Amino acid sequence: MVQGEGTHLEIERSFLLRACPALPPEAIALRMEQGYLDPSAPGDDPSGIVEGRLRRVRHPDGRVECVHTVKRGSGLVREETEREIDATTFERLWAFTAGRRLSKTRHVVAHGDLKWEVDVFDDVDLVLVDVELPRADAPAPVPPWLEGWIEREVTDDPRYRNFAIALRIARGSGAPDGS
Secondary structure (H helix, E strand, C coil), X not given: CEEEEEXXXXXXXXXXXXXXXXXXXXXXXXXXXXXXXXXXXXXXCCCCCCCCEEEEEECCCCCEEEEEEEEECCCCEEEEEEXXXXXXXXXXXXXXXXXXXXXXXXXXXXXXXXXXXEEEEXXXXXXXXXXXXXXXXXXXXXXHHHCCCEEEECCCCHXXXXXXXXXXXXXXXXXXXXX
């Protein structure tokens, strides 16, 4: 069952980190499993879902949230459509993500008006941080706890998109920089 849908512009910058920095105490840790649907799979699912990403999020309070997302475009600004799905729909569709999955811990830290999300991947030596912006030209001042940890910006590098990382994990080929 699909529970709600919303489309918005996602304006997000992504950075490769040297490692996971010491996080401030207010950081919230979320466990995530993501899988990418095979667009060549049969399209007869009653939910009507045939493309995009499935994500299961485990919150610190034990709540579990399942979301189906479709993103369009590339780079800094992309269109994103998200809808919450129930656990039964998630499990039924999860089989269609074999070979295109990843798991990670996301640490969410608010800094000023921005939310920084540090992703530590389970099956590959890789740490990324994303910051979602209100507009494409908005400044993104680096929080003090993150200074010195950013190796480079990877917003426009498709190798650092989660879908590409999931494929690399399935092939056992490690992080995009070869680690």
